[in-house]
Amino acid sequence: MSSSARRLPAAALAFALVVGAAVPASAAETADEAAQLAKSAPTVAARSDRVEHYGYGTVPSAQQIAGWSIAVLPDGRGLPPGSGTVDHGADVYAQQCAACHGTFGEGEGRFPKLVSDSKLTGDQPTKTVGNYWPYATTLWDYINRAMPFPAPHSLSADDVYAITAYVLNLANIVPENFVADRESLPKVKMPNRHGFILLDPRPDTADKECMAHCRTPDEVKITSTAEGKDLTPRTAGPLDEMQSP
């Protein structure tokens, strides 16, 4: 740990610690910190003075822009009108989601689990909405844009709100009487809200360019081998269909 930490510029390390360990007051605050990472203000200012244009393409109408603007920010910008209850969510979830994610979010087969008590420091932790996702707004956004898997972006805003409420309730994050809407979702406190380090701490290794006698022969030990593990699909002949392990 110490060798890697020494390689980081002191300012970068301090910033990483602030972002990773401190507890920002709001989603907007963290977002501002992340925004600083781009450090692009001077470049942008210079470019906005450019006056020549090619003039290709057309100006989209407000309606065209609104139709495709589906991204939602942690502060709730981008969320549409509408609302959904946990109860209604249970119904929609049973029809649209349970086949893959399980009735209670436990996941069928290799499909993603949505809730888990798994500790993130444990052995092979399961990362789910309940123990990993930092923002409830992201849940709404993802269900809306990409779910249900066979028919993405086909649910009404109310149904997406309802499923969001139901999944948050499954994860014991909101009570049964929770109503999801554009006001309530940004205020939901997700358990892992402050679990992310937003500034890349790499390079975090300090390997050297040693050329000779870099280690003693005794230190060169095979700690694991793929030999004998029945995990590798064949790499000649027809495609493999192996389903183990």
Add this chain to the structure above:
Amino acid sequence: MELGRRAAGMLLPARDQEATRIVAPNRRSLFKGGLAALGGAMLAPLLARSAQADAASGEFPPGDPDWSQSVGPGVVDRPYGRPSQFVKDVIRRNVPWLTATKESSVSFTPLQHQDGIITANGLFFERYHAGRPTVDPARHRLLIHGMVDRPLLLTMADIRRFPSVSRIHFIECPANGGMEWRAAQLNSLQFTHGMVSCAEWTGVRLSTLLDEVGIKKNARWVLAEGADGAHMDRSLPLEKCLDDCLVVYGQNGEALRPEQGFPLRLIVPGWQGNVNVKWLRRLEIGDQPWFTREETAQYTELMPDGKARAFTWLIYAKSVITFPCPEMPVKGAGVYEIRGFAWSGRGRITHVDVSFDGGINWTRARLQEPVLPKALTRFTAEWRWDGKPALLQSRAVDETGYVQPTIAELRKIRGVNGIYNNNSVQTWQVKADGSVFDVELG
């Protein structure tokens, strides 16, 4: 006579050629059998077999194989070409047990068969979040809006009118090697390293498009979004977008393959694969990251203390020996050319060292031109193998001075739950019989 035969072949209707390939007499058989008086066409099947027999018995040369004594199919027999029927095993492959569906999954490039820095378009690795969409280019649009002076809606024809550039860059999925964090698991170069490929991309600089719409002063981030069912989206710092990102429609001299985002994708040179959004249809300019599912729940690296690293976009220097490897063993003691690829998302590879003894001693490899920034770079090194067990490794250094780490060093810092950004030194164990295995060293 030779010319006459060829001319006769050319006059045949193309469709009949395969069926009636003209096989010339094998001169030696001809004299031996005393059949010189008979017509060549009648003898064709017999003589073809004879040529094969020569080959099988190790006698040719001096004999000619049948393809040297016949005329093959003519032009446009295959209006769009394909590899020889004899390289049919060289294909993208998947790990069926890895994912719940093939529509949200990955396939791997057969790097063990890649001879240059460019990955053939049909072998470029695939990563889908909602399958491969069939996008009609005539109905495809790119919308650019948000914190801009002039929102813009572009057709493919509009995009092709802008000044164009071509650049060679690799794309690597950050999960490449992700199955190897805990231990050596997959005995295959294709499956341990095949989520990297390299191509020449042609399109328009993203900065050109952003200049065209006019970026407002407080803008800091750009959301790139795909037209696939996942509406795959990632937030990117505006600084990177203005630096070297491209919006491309060309891949190795032809239209983007559907697997790589036809008709339009983003290229973010040197950054992890998924931010190179495919089937690109929307760029929204904003003042903060969106914290999309793909940059929070996914593509974040869980560290031993339970914190997760996010926005770890850069691909750090990495290399791997592609020969020998588990799929390409060696046969007997002697001189071999070690071959491999090195790459870095932070610029050019400056050198690669190889070790035959598990990292005790290292030898400088040769880099083959061209050595391009953020592109696959070929390296070779001579290996005089004495036939005894060996542990082969390669170690890349890029122009920042960064040295590719060992897996032991990475694990010390990042633990084993990170999934992504495993750029560690690969160890291939060569046994005395020449077989090769994926191993990890302590």
